[in-house]
Amino acid sequence: MIPAAFDYIRPTSLDEACRVLGDAESSGEDVKVLAGGQSLLPLLRLRLAYPTALVDLGRLPELxxxxxxxxxxxxxxxxxxxxxxxxxxxxxxxxxxxxxxxxxxxxxxxxxxxxxxxxxxxxxxxxxxxxxxxxxxxxxxxxxxxxxxxxxxxxxxxxxxxxxxxxxxxxxxxxxKLGPGWGFHYEKFHRTAQAWAIVGVAAAVRHSGGTIEEARIALTNMGSTPVRAKRVEAALCGLSAAPAGDDGARDPVRDACGQADSGTSPPADLHARPDYRRHLARVLTYRAVRAASG
Missing domain, CATH: 3.30.465.10 (Uridine Diphospho-n-acetylenolpyruvylglucosamine Reductase; domain 3)
Structure with missing residues (x-):
């Protein structure tokens, strides 16, 4: 499709960009900011967005x-x-x-x-x-x-x-900067390499002497915004960072990560139902925490 008509403005300084956007706001215009355009341009073509003006920031090297x-x-x-x-x-x-x-x-x-x-x-x-x-x-x-x-x-x-x-x-x-002692991992489940995440998990884990001392876990596509898995973060503190053996013993880290979907509101769409996303959140969080904790 072809986008609806709009004015195109390309400021040459950050001050000019702020002035243009401020003037547009005071006049009640619907103005969109263009950076790389990889998300905005498809919306314009589908007419899911139809601003009266587009402000292109491409000539602002200070950004x-x-x-x-x-x-x-x-x-x-x-x-x-x-x-x-x-x-x-x-x-x-x-x-x-x-x-x-x-x-x-x-x-x-x-x-x-x-x-x-x-x-x-x-x-x-x-x-x-x-x-x-x-x-x-x-x-x-x-x-x-x-x-x-x-x-x-x-x-x-x-x-x-x-x-x-x-x-x-x-x-x-x-x-x-989080400094020494931290490990990191991003675990993502998606249909193809180019697709959005069905569920993703960003994990940062600080461990010392084989014990998890702090964890930060954030979830992708488990609500209308990214979500911090606070219950998992709290439950992981003090647990052993060593992987569980194969003797069938209970794994406390897996139990902690089983709370990853708590308090989330995962969407339902063509790719996954909410219950499937909840399952993925629990599984991927465990994988991400294990990888981040070494």
Whole structure:
């Protein structure tokens, strides 16, 4: 299909972009921000979105790049998935992000799609929102009123609804470094390599002396937003990180991960029923925790 008609605006500075979006907000226009376009363009073609104007941020190099800032890594919103994957800073300090990004769609999409665009799209079936939640990322947002920060726990409001106002531009994301003792894994179940996750699990586990001391677990596609599996996180603390033997003995880690679907509201669609997603959440969480704990 052909998109509905819209005005096309391509600002050359972040200040200009904020001004354009602020003016559009005050005039009541429906304006969409274009980053990589891998999520927005299909919606435009299907006329599931029909803005009056499109603001293309492609000429804003200040929104691109990966920076090591001591206790955290700052990733610009326009940094492509491929650039994230090739970053030695990401591989060294945020391996969970590298693992999840490698599963995003295919190479063509990863070369064009952007880190910030994927997060701002706020699709609960996307891989990166769960990672941002598990790592307690902080979103840096700019508008004509200035700059503010939004914790990941507050950023994903509802299905395809981030905590962004109409005049906001996502500048980048602060990703905390978790330091030594942490292990990471992203477990994803999907129909084909290019498909959205039916269920995904982002796991970060800190262990010492063979004991799990802290865990962060976030679920993909188990509700209208990414979900932290708080009960699993609490139940894992103090358990042995060693895998269970083959003698039929009870596995406390498996029991803890059996609570992964608690408090979730998985969707029903053409690919899976809610009860199947609940089963996957429990199984994949166990696999992710075992892999993250070594």
């Amino acid at each position: 691109r790049g990966v920076e090591d800032r001591g206790d955290h890594v700052f990733i610009g919103a326009l940094t492509t998935h491929d650039e994230v994957l090739r970053s030695s800073v990401v591989r060294e300090h945020i391996p969970l992000l590298a693992l999840a990004t490698a599963t995003v769609a295919d190479r063509a999409v990863r070369h064009r799609g952007t880190f910030g665009g994927s997060l701002a799209h706020a699709d609960p079936a996307g891989d990166l929102p769960a990672v941002a939640l598990a790592l307690d990322c902080v979103f840096v947002v700019r508008s004509s009123d200035g700059e503010r920060e939004i914790p990941a726990a507050e950023f994903f409001v509802d299905y395809l609804e981030p905590a962004l106002e109409p005049g906001d531009v996502l500048v980048g994301v602060r990703v905390p």
